[in-house]
Each structure stands twice: as structure tokens, then as C-alpha cells.
Amino acid sequence: xxxxxxxxxxxxxxxxxxxxxxxxxxxxxxxxxxxxxxxxxxxxxxxxxxxxxxxxxxxxxxxxxxxxxxxxxxxxxxxxxxxxxxxxxxxxxxxxxxxxxxxxxxxxxxxxxxxxxxxxxxxxxxxxxxxxxxxxxxxxxxxxxxxxxxxxxxxxxxxxxxxxxxxxxxxxxxxxxxxxxxxxxxxxxxxxxxxxxxxxxxxxxxxxxxxxxxxxxxxxxxxxxxxxxxxxxxxxxxxxxxxxxx
Numbered sequence: 001x002x003x004x005x006x007x008x009x010x011x012x013x014x015x016x017x018x019x020x021x022x023x024x025x026x027x028x029x030x031x032x033x034x035x036x037x038x039x040x041x042x043x044x045x046x047x048x049x050x051x052x053x054x055x056x057x058x059x060x061x062x063x064x065x066x067x068x069x070x071x072x073x074x075x076x077x078x079x080x081x082x083x084x085x086x087x088x089x090x091x092x093x094x095x096x097x098x099x100x101x102x103x104x105x106x107x108x109x110x111x112x113x114x115x116x117x118x119x120x121x122x123x124x125x126x127x128x129x130x131x132x133x134x135x136x137x138x139x140x141x142x143x144x145x146x147x148x149x150x151x152x153x154x155x156x157x158x159x160x161x162x163x164x165x166x167x168x169x170x171x172x173x174x175x176x177x178x179x180x181x182x183x184x185x186x187x188x189x190x191x192x193x194x195x196x197x198x199x200x201x202x203x204x205x206x207x208x209x210x211x212x213x214x215x216x217x218x219x220x221x222x223x224x225x226x227x228x229x230x231x232x233x234x235x236x237x238x239x240x241x242x243x244x245x246x
Contacts, residue, residue, distance in 0.1 A: 002176050002223070050076070050084060055241075057091025064096045064237045066123045066131060071159055072241075074173040075121055075135065080153055083119045083243045092120075093240040095210055102193065102208035109139040109240055118244030119153070122195070124206070124213065124226075127234035132158035132215070132226035134195040134204055140240070142188050148197065150185030152178040156196055156203050158226045176203070176223035184220045196220040210235055 053072050058065055067089075076084055091097075093105040111118045120140065122133040137153040160172040178185070184197030196203020198219030204226060206213035213235050215226040227233035 002174050051087045054088045055091070056088055057094075057241075059097055062094065062096055064094075064125070066125050066237050066239050067121075067241065068171070070171050071131065071173070072121075074159070074171055075157060075175075078155065078157075078175055078177075079119060079135065079243065080137075082117065086243050086245065089121070089241045089243050091239060092242050093238070095235075095238040100208075100210045102190070102210075105193070105238075105240060106141050106188070109141065109242070111139055111242065111244060112246045115242075115244040115246040118242050121241040121243065122193075122204070123237075123239040123241070124204070124235060125237040126213070126227045126229055127236055128227070128229050130158070130160075130226075130228050130233075132156075132204075136186055136195065138186065139242075140186065140188050140193055142190050146187065146189065148184050148187050152180070152185075154178060154185045154195065154221075156221045156223045156226060158224075176221040179220060179222045181219040181222075184218070196223065206235060206238070210238060 053069055053076060055067060055069060055072060072089060092108045098104050098108065109120060117137075118139065120136040120138070122136065122140070123131065124133050125131055134156050135154060137151050138149055143149060155178065156176040158174050161170060182198045185195065187194045187197060190208070192205060192207040194202040194205040196218040201216035201218045202214055203218040203221050203223050204213070204215050211234070213227070213233050214231060215223075215233065216231050217223055217225065225231050
């Protein structure tokens with residue numbers, strides 16, 4: 001199951017668990033746009049719109065900026081309510097700014113003590129210009145004995161653009177939420193990072209060389225391969241963003 005470009009502006013606390021007594025499909029010519037509108041139980045309460053996002057952390061010299069404001073907004077509306085309300089995302093790791101080091105990624109992802117239940121967005125760019133990644137409810141870090149962690153808030157995502165540049169504001173966005181089939185959300189070791197698993201497959205995987213990655217359909221998220229290059233892709237850029245109160 002996938003969620004295609006969800007533009008529901010009403011924040012909700014539990015991602016992807018919106019129930020409808022009756023639904024009416026909204027037709028679209030784009031395969032990336034699909035949602036349902038509740039026609040019988042519309043809420044009378046309309047919350048105020050979220051304030052615009054600010055992306056903090058790019059250096060003035062950084063040329064490869066993977067996350068645009070429009071793409072960040074798409075991801076934002078699938079986050080838990082507590083994180084949707086935060087209007088500043090902070091770049092904690094960038095392959096261009098911080099170099100090829102998975103240990104640096106892990107170290108910089110550790111949240112400040114004052115941060116309350118932060119979330120993390122991993123962004124990857126491949127050699128075809130594709131932008132995709134994952135949302136993590138915990139910071140990426142190695143665990144002992146190959147132990148998975150994370151909960152059902154995690155999801156995988158991919159994006160396309162109507163224009164030649166993936167930085168276009170006309171973003172086509174697709175998300176792959178937790179299926180409930182297993183608990184293989186996040187697995188990190190000193191030599192690699194992965195999101196989504198089962199049946200020997202990873203939803204998203206790359207090692208400490210940051211040159212090649214893998215994306216298979218995995219039971220945890222029921223996703224399609226995130227890269228248009230197929231199951232294996234060449235990495236051009238990687239970023240990790242923290243969403244928190246600090």
C-alpha cells in the first residue's frame with residue numbers, strides 16, 4: 001500500500017490511520033496523486049494552517065541541496081502531530097558538507113538532551129536525479145547484536161518533479177507507510193544504515209562508502225523500489241534532518 005501526495009491540511013496524531021465511514025475517490029490523471037475525501041463525516045472544526053517551514057543548516061557554499069521547501073512540506077503532513085507543529089528543520093548531516101563518514105552521520109544525529117522525541121528525515125539523491133528517503137521516529141545509531149528499532153510512525157518515500165529539476169515546486173510525492181507485517185523498521189551498524197526489512201530485503205540501504213545503495217520492496221513498508229534506476233543505484237548525495245524543539 002502506498003499513499004500518494006496526501007494534501008490533507010488537517011494535522012493528525014497517528015499517521016496513516018485516518019478512518020472514513022464513507023469515501024469518495026478523487027480522480028486524477030497523475031498516477032502519483034490519489035486520496036479519498038470523507039463525504040459523510042466532515043469535521044466542523046478546521047484547525048489553523050501550519051506556519052511555513054524553515055530549513056536550517058545549509059552552508060553558503062553548499063551547492064547540492066537535496067531538500068526543497070515544497071518537498072519538506074509534503075513529508076511534514078505525514079508526520080505525527082507533535083512534529084508537524086515544528087516549523088524549523090535542522091540539517092545535522094550532509095554528504096557534501098561533512099564528508100564521507102557514516103560515523104559522523106551517527107554522531108551528528110544524536111539529539112540534544114533538551115530535545116523532546118525528535119524525528120529524522122533521511123534524504124538520498126541518486127545518479128538519475130531521483131530524490132527519496134525515509135522518516136525515522138528515532139535517531140539513526142548502531143545497535144548491539146543487529147537489533148532493529150523504531151515504530152509504526154516510520155515510513156519510506158519518493159518524489160518526482162514535473163520539471164527537469166527535482167527542486168521544482170511541482171512535486172509528485174509518494175509515501176509507503178508501515179504495513180504491520182513485521183517490526184523491521186531501522187537497522188544500523190557501524191558499516192551500514194538500513195530502513196525497512198524482511199525476507200532478506202531492505203527498503204533502503206547504503207554502506208559507509210556512500211557510493212552505492214539498494215532499495216527493494218520489503219514487507220515492513222510494502223514499497224516499490226525508491227530509485228528509478230532499479231534495486232541498485234549510485235549515490236550522489238545524502239542528508240539527515242532533525243525535527244524537534246531544539
